[in-house]
Amino acid sequence: MEVGSGLISRARVPERHVALIHPVDLPVLLVEAAQSALSPTLTVSVPARDDCKTLDVFSGVLSRLARANIPRDGAVVGLGGGAATDLAGFVAASYLRGVAFYTMPTTLLGMVDAAVGGKTGVNLPEGKNLVGAFWPPRAVWCDTDVLATLPPAVFAEGAAEAYKHGLIADPALLPRVLSPDFRPGGSNLEDTLADAIAVKAGVVTRDLTERGERAFLNFGHTLAHALEAFTDHGVTHGEAVGYGMHYAARLSRALGGADLTGHTLAFLGWQRPRPLPPLTFEDVWPYMARDKKADAEGVRFVLLHDLARPYLARVPGEVLRREFAGWREEVETVSR
Numbered sequence: 643m644e645v646g647s648g649l650i651s652r653a654r655v656p657e658r659h660v661a662l663i664h665p666v667d668l669p670v671l672l673v674e675a676a677q678s679a680l681s682p683t684l685t686v687s688v689p690a691r692d693d694c695k696t697l698d699v700f701s702g703v704l705s706r707l708a709r710a711n712i713p714r715d716g717a718v719v720g721l722g723g724g725a726a727t728d729l730a731g732f733v734a735a736s737y738l739r740g741v742a743f744y745t746m747p748t749t750l751l752g753m754v755d756a757a758v759g760g761k762t763g764v765n766l767p768e769g770k771n772l773v774g775a776f777w778p779p780r781a782v783w784c785d786t787d788v789l790a791t792l793p794p795a796v797f798a799e800g801a802a803e804a805y806k807h808g809l810i811a812d813p814a815l816l817p818r819v820l821s822p823d824f825r826p827g828g829s830n831l832e833d834t835l836a837d838a839i840a841v842k843a844g845v846v847t848r849d850l851t852e853r854g855e856r857a858f859l860n861f862g863h864t865l866a867h868a869l870e871a872f873t874d875h876g877v878t879h880g881e882a883v884g885y886g887m888h889y890a891a892r893l894s895r896a897l898g899g900a901d902l903t904g905h906t907l908a909f910l911g912w913q914r915p916r917p918l919p920p921l922t923f924e925d926v927w928p929y930m931a932r933d934k935k936a937d938a939e940g941v942r943f944v945l946l947h948d949l950a951r952p953y954l955a956r957v958p959g960e961v962l963r964r965e966f967a968g969w970r971e972e973v974e975t976v977s978r
């Protein structure tokens with residue numbers, strides 16, 4: 643894992659045959675920088691954002707690798723945001739039963755979260771990330787220069803995952819993420835980014851396949867994934883995580899935990915997500931019920947006893963509904 647300036651142009655891999663996968667809307671200069679660093683055998687452009695995370699796109703990319711005769715000792719490099727690196731990783735995990743995988747995240751969200759830890763996969767109409775594999779990248783190059791090319795809303799979106807790492811593990815990150823210096827080119831950017839990534843890297847090193855503490859990285863994601871799936875990705879992942887963390891903070895308080903809703907509302911006030919479309923508990927519940935943390939006895943949420951004290955719990959149906967109603971009213975006051 644490297645964080646710093648100019649990393650894409652300096653990246654090197656030992657494999658001779660490389661397939662470079664990137665979203666179609668990525669700036670050409672970034673694609674060219676990666677191409678001149680890696681001399682890929684094949685470059686595949688895929689639809690932007692979650693439109694690339696489908697079984698159809700996945701199968702089309704696999705065919706491209708096969709037709710280009712990428713061998714088993716070849717590599718797949720994912721260049722782009724979280725969706726593109728999730729897809730690229732699943733291609734790497736599946737093609738010829740697994741080839742080397744590397745990531746070059748180009749969004750804040752990708753750097754702090756998606757490109758690290760090897761959760762790869764695609765969505766189904768029934769829900770987010772329902773198909774995939776744990777396939778860790780051999781290296782991750784977080785080139786901070788690219789963050790300056792992001793629209794401010796996309797940067798703010800990605801900060802949700804860094805803030806989440808503050809809530810579940812490292813509260814010192816909370817004011818650092820909201821500080822005016824946490825911005826592209828800001829004095830606080832590289833250190834805060836490195837510390838937020840360190841939270842996730844530590845967790846996945848100890849529990850790659852989510853037998854235990856890795857589940858805590860899913861704080862806010864039960865509702866977040868449901869919002870994304872119900873709106874067919876009209877709500878972006880970072881916006882959904884911001885909204886979902888506030889719901890999880892309300893549930894935590896309802897079950898007797900510390901009141902951390904001031905933190906989650908402060909984040910939403912900083913992030914200014916787009917307003918949600920009209921939606922009811924009944925709309926999102928079927929998606930929440932398919933959450934991957936569910937076991938034979940039903941859905942489990944990541945909650946917080948307090949800052950940095952996460953736990954998994956089942957929440958009674960009446961609490962889920964009541965807090966949903968309160969959450970819905972409250973988040974309307976903070977959206978753009």
Ligand SMILES: O=C(O)C(=O)C[C@@H](O)[C@H](O)[C@H](O)COP(=O)(O)O
Pocket residue numbers: 755756759761770771803852856857859860861863934
């Ligand atoms: O890496 C993890 O583990 C996480 O839960 C981090 C999440 O922020 C990330 O969005 C992850 O891909 C979601 O995983 P899922 O298992 O809920 O699909």
